[in-house]
Amino acid sequence: MKRDIDQLMAERQLDAIVIEGPDGLTSANAAWRYMVNGAELTGLVIKRRNSPEQLIYHAMERLQAEETGLELVPFSRWDYPAIVKRFPDRLDATVELRRQMFNDLGVHGRVGVYGTMQANELLALAGALQQALPEVQLVGEFDRDVINEARKTKDEAELERMADVGRRTCAVVQTVVDFIRAQRAANGQVVDAQGKPVTIGMIHALIRQALDRENLEAPMGTIFAQGRDAGIPHATGELDAPLLLGEAIVFDIYPRDRASGYYHDMTRTFAIGYAAPGLQELYDDVKESFDQVVAALKPGVSTHGLQQRACQVLRERDHQTPEDTWPLEEGYIHSLGHGIGLDVHEPLAMSTFVDQGDTVEPGTVFTIEPGLYYPSRNMGVRIEDTICCAPDGTIRSLTPFPYDLVIPIGQ
Amino acid sequence: MKRDIDQLMAERQLDAIVIEGPDGLTSANAAWRYMVNGAELTGLVIKRRNSPEQLIYHAMERLQAEETGLELVPFSRWDYPAIVKRFPDRLDATVELRRQMFNDLGVHGRVGVYGTMQANELLALAGALQQALPEVQLVGEFDRDVINEARKTKDEAELERMADVGRRTCAVVQTVVDFIRAQRAANGQVVDAQGKPVTIGMIHALIRQALDRENLEAPMGTIFAQGRDAGIPHATGELDAPLLLGEAIVFDIYPRDRASGYYHDMTRTFAIGYAAPGLQELYDDVKESFDQVVAALKPGVSTHGLQQRACQVLRERDHQTPEDTWPLEEGYIHSLGHGIGLDVHEPLAMSTFVDQGDTVEPGTVFTIEPGLYYPSRNMGVRIEDTICCAPDGTIRSLTPFPYDLVIPIGQ
Numbered sequence: 001m002k003r004d005i006d007q008l009m010a011e012r013q014l015d016a017i018v019i020e021g022p023d024g025l026t027s028a029n030a031a032w033r034y035m036v037n038g039a040e041l042t043g044l045v046i047k048r049r050n051s052p053e054q055l056i057y058h059a060m061e062r063l064q065a066e067e068t069g070l071e072l073v074p075f076s077r078w079d080y081p082a083i084v085k086r087f088p089d090r091l092d093a094t095v096e097l098r099r100q101m102f103n104d105l106g107v108h109g110r111v112g113v114y115g116t117m118q119a120n121e122l123l124a125l126a127g128a129l130q131q132a133l134p135e136v137q138l139v140g141e142f143d144r145d146v147i148n149e150a151r152k153t154k155d156e157a158e159l160e161r162m163a164d165v166g167r168r169t170c171a172v173v174q175t176v177v178d179f180i181r182a183q184r185a186a187n188g189q190v191v192d193a194q195g196k197p198v199t200i201g202m203i204h205a206l207i208r209q210a211l212d213r214e215n216l217e218a219p220m221g222t223i224f225a226q227g228r229d230a231g232i233p234h235a236t237g238e239l240d241a242p243l244l245l246g247e248a249i250v251f252d253i254y255p256r257d258r259a260s261g262y263y264h265d266m267t268r269t270f271a272i273g274y275a276a277p278g279l280q281e282l283y284d285d286v287k288e289s290f291d292q293v294v295a296a297l298k299p300g301v302s303t304h305g306l307q308q309r310a311c312q313v314l315r316e317r318d319h320q321t322p323e324d325t326w327p328l329e330e331g332y333i334h335s336l337g338h339g340i341g342l343d344v345h346e347p348l349a350m351s352t353f354v355d356q357g358d359t360v361e362p363g364t365v366f367t368i369e370p371g372l373y374y375p376s377r378n379m380g381v382r383i384e385d386t387i388c389c390a391p392d393g394t395i396r397s398l399t400p401f402p403y404d405l406v407i408p409i410g411q
Numbered sequence: 412m413k414r415d416i417d418q419l420m421a422e423r424q425l426d427a428i429v430i431e432g433p434d435g436l437t438s439a440n441a442a443w444r445y446m447v448n449g450a451e452l453t454g455l456v457i458k459r460r461n462s463p464e465q466l467i468y469h470a471m472e473r474l475q476a477e478e479t480g481l482e483l484v485p486f487s488r489w490d491y492p493a494i495v496k497r498f499p500d501r502l503d504a505t506v507e508l509r510r511q512m513f514n515d516l517g518v519h520g521r522v523g524v525y526g527t528m529q530a531n532e533l534l535a536l537a538g539a540l541q542q543a544l545p546e547v548q549l550v551g552e553f554d555r556d557v558i559n560e561a562r563k564t565k566d567e568a569e570l571e572r573m574a575d576v577g578r579r580t581c582a583v584v585q586t587v588v589d590f591i592r593a594q595r596a597a598n599g600q601v602v603d604a605q606g607k608p609v610t611i612g613m614i615h616a617l618i619r620q621a622l623d624r625e626n627l628e629a630p631m632g633t634i635f636a637q638g639r640d641a642g643i644p645h646a647t648g649e650l651d652a653p654l655l656l657g658e659a660i661v662f663d664i665y666p667r668d669r670a671s672g673y674y675h676d677m678t679r680t681f682a683i684g685y686a687a688p689g690l691q692e693l694y695d696d697v698k699e700s701f702d703q704v705v706a707a708l709k710p711g712v713s714t715h716g717l718q719q720r721a722c723q724v725l726r727e728r729d730h731q732t733p734e735d736t737w738p739l740e741e742g743y744i745h746s747l748g749h750g751i752g753l754d755v756h757e758p759l760a761m762s763t764f765v766d767q768g769d770t771v772e773p774g775t776v777f778t779i780e781p782g783l784y785y786p787s788r789n790m791g792v793r794i795e796d797t798i799c800c801a802p803d804g805t806i807r808s809l810t811p812f813p814y815d816l817v818i819p820i821g822q
Binding site: 020023024025026027028031040041059060061062063064074075076078081084085088089090091093094112113114115116117119120121122123124125126127128138139140141142143145147205208209212219220221232233234235322326327328329333334343344345352353354356 | 431434435436437438439442451452463470471472473474485486489491495496499500501502504505523524525526527528529530531532533534535536537538539549550551552553554556558570616619620625630631632643644645646737738740743744754755756764765767810
């Protein structure tokens with residue numbers, strides 16, 4: 001949680017942290033969005049240990065800056081026109097501006113740098129700053145960095161927001177299911193009242209409209225893939241293809257709340273009218289692993305151990321798992337889930353190959369999403385809920401949606 | 412253009428370039444999207460000078476990898492499970508994986524790094540790589556980096572795509588104008604057929620629907636701001652406020668094509684029914700500066716000089732400009748425009764304070780967007796087209812939309 005940041009900085013002996021909010025990336029820059037409390041603006045957040053965050057903002061964005069609730073420092077505190085006259089080279093000017101900022105705001109010692117940036121710019125700037133400012137040591141953190149560690153446990157307000165995003169995402173999925181039920185079956189396809197085939201592209205358009213009505217957006221897209229595509233985890237689906245009866249349809253939706261920036265992530269596998277031979281069995285295997293993993297969730301449990309359990313259930317049912325072979329073309333070919341919040345994929349690893357030491361803890365929010373993929377049989381199944389461990393340690397799915405495989409449809 | 416990359420690498424004495432495509436950022440990672448020809452996937456592109464680009468991709472994304480047309484190298488060429496067993500620390504494992512990749516693909520010498528990344532991860536990884544691989548020198552580029560320089564001039568296919576995105580963006584703006592014209596005026600407000608006020612939130616919903624129909628998305632939002640908000644360049648507009656007659660409305664729309672990733676950027680200023688006192692004069696001043704700048708466009712012209720010309724026109728008409736005072740609260744308070752492509756803001760600077768040496772050249776695409784802002788008078792005006800300099804040097808607006816201030820409306 002955000003209130004842990006000073007403690008996390010102390011553990012890493014960081015004297016200050018700088019969070020970069022460059023142009024063009026605000027919503028793809030989760031560390032930044034976290035620190036500015038969801039506001040949409042560019043700038044720089046600077047925090048010295050045990051001091052409040054300071055937001056350096058541009059005059060053009062002063063309304064957004066006021067929304068953040070942070071201590072405000074306008075960029076115009078520094079005389080940039082004078083700096084660029086003295087330093088015509090843009091890198092030199094940027095270094096001089098940073099030098100003055102760090103000096104005036106008391107930033108020195110070990111300084112962690114966070115936020116999303118252009119790699120080429122950051123490497124050049126960090127190198128030049130390091131030379132120009134001997135009193136500052138820029139620190140990179142690869143794993144368990146201050147911001148991601150703070151983000152890993154959500155506070156009550158974040159959990160409430162994420163539960164709400166979950167309910168609205170389920171409403172979108174329900175809209176799609178209701179639409180399909182209201183169509184007809186003909187010649188192995190789903191057709192509308194006029195007998196025209198319903199295509200995957202039409203479903204995608206319906207999904208986007210339903211997302212918009214719920215004030216959600218899908219910056220990473222949506223997967224609605226059937227048949228062979230369902231057997232490839234990240235295939236997004238052929239838009240012109242008609243919706244077929246009986247085929248496996250993997251519907252994986254991971255939208256972001258337009259207001260708060262928080263993501264939800266859920267997957268249901270459907271078959272329209274009936275399930276093709278073998279699909280129900282595959283579905284039952286995935287559901288069994290899902291249920292066993294969910295039943296094992298509690299504070300302190302190792303997420304690496306959860307992946308091992310999922311592999312065990314699926315191996316006992318004669319599927320290949322990444323514990324056995326790698327890379328896999330068919331079977332259970334990915335890991336069990338991931339943390340989720342202002343990014344759709346956040347730390348809280350559930351990897352197969354190594355125990356990274358992550359555990360379920362109060363405040364963590366993560367997906368559980370076992371799956372089985374058989375492109376050679378034109379099928380795949382994935383079941384996924386976003387799940388939270390509440391502050392009191394109880395486990396709660398944020399995805400209140402049934403797990404029925406078959407969507408009934410009339411002739 | 413992409414075919415310039417080898418030459419740009421030679422000028423910078425770069426032996427190889429690495430473009431990072433991390434998870435969660437694909438569409439916000441323009442350098443990556445450029446190199447993978449618009450495909451949506453994660454991975455790594457490596458290019459040695461005078462050799463073809465190689466795409467290192469994950470098996471789960473092989474369909475998307477095939478779309479790129481690049482030479483394909485699966486991640487599974489390297490035995491990651493064995494690496495993580497030897498190097499349980501994730502940074503150590505990543506360094507070892509990179510070491511093997513660079514070795515096997517012949518990457519050494521001066522290596523430029525590009526793409527959007529988490530600052531903390533990149534600093535840690537670059538530092539560790541530098542220690543582990545003495546035969547590699549990672550190079551940061553702050554300004555005029557290889558990828559941005561290549562992107563600065565568009566080829567014919569890119570220009571055709573951007574012209575198409577412009578036409579579709581204009582269709583969205585036309586939809587909004589047509590909607591407003593079809594409403595009624597009552598008590599100083601715009602009301603619908605039932606007499607209910609039309610709100611700014613309703614206009615935003617209409618914009619989103621129209622964007623979706625045109626296969627466009629607005630990841631950076633849309634500005635539709637009236638009155639005092641119109642006087643603040645980056646205010647996005649109060650959703651609950653009713654649409655008022657006579658007030659300045661700044662409508663700035665900068666959508667991205669869902670298929671190709673290319674942006675368009677245009678602004679029109681409107682007043683519904685009539686223009687409030689003084690607004691037409693303000694509009695005429697902005698239009699005069701817009702027209703004079705556009706008339707001055709030709710290959711070789713300095714973009715810094717264009718900003719100077721815009722300032723001169725507006726100063727002669729008694730407005731403050733950034734050449735006179737900085738920071739400015741009112742008047743012409745920003746720069747003239749920016750390059751545009753796979754990012755809404757790309758290099759091709761038009762800054763006030765220093766001549767960065769940019770010129771209009773065949774293949775460049777950029778916005779021209781002078782504006783005047785008087786929040787104390789509850790008004791602001793901006794006029795913006797996306798403009799290209801064609802390969803034959805002719806100047807062409809990609810924003811075929813009229814410049815009328817007043818939208819007529821019935822009682």
